[in-house]
Amino acid sequence: MPSTTDDTATTDHTATDPAVAEPADRPEDIAAAMQTPAFRRDPYPLYARMRRTCPVYRSPQGIWYLTRYADVETALSDPRLSNDRDRMTRALSARDGGMRGLSRLIGRLGRIMTNTDPPEHARLRKLVNKAFTARRVEGLRDRIQMAVDELVRYDPPTQVIIRVAADDLPVxxxxLRTGDLVYLVLAATNRDPDRFTDPDRLDLMRRGNRHLSFGNGPHFCLGAPPARLEAEPAIGTLVRKLPTLRLDDTRALEWRPNPLQRRLRALPLAY
Incomplete structure (x- = not known):
């Protein structure tokens, strides 16, 4: 957890773990590296290598991983990459193992706004859009701290967004062939040096922070403005009430194994 003092307002995250920093470029080696405890602790060295050596990567399971900012920013707005529930469940159920379980989970959700494509998505989004506009939220609070956006850029809880190719798509x-599963690796794009200066540094005063943690295009997260609204006073209150709050370094951090969602099992703190 970064300190709020001037000397440590930025955190350098350039140190790499040899278990994930330099895998071979073969798809099977990268896929194996993604299953290691080292990757769960810190996926960013491997993402950096993928950006440099195979930014459009096809895994042995036939899943595409896009890790460059420019590619993912464009892909999020491309109608040929579908978020439709029925298309997604068909693509997932064609895979083995946990993919079929994810397919069943998505199928149980029903057809809601977040798993539809235009024009149905546009119709549903219009119904709720007024309650989530940035202007309405800004009326509740004038200024949202830049620190909030930098935190979700630096280590986003949603690491990957899944899409299905509805048509052949060159990237x-x-x-990418029709029916292919495509993983848009937001966590990698947010560290892309072609888009961000010194991307592995946590800079709470970073300007021009157009990260992709909330998505882009027609599925841009409606909850982004209220999320910023809620996070800013929460972080501010913690800093004021518990100025000595810090990680308890006597306890190791344990990360959940889901590579799509970056979650701790617990956050040990001391103050």
């Missing part, structure tokens, strides 16, 4: 010299 970065590769062709």
């Amino acid at each position: 970065g010299g590769e062709i």
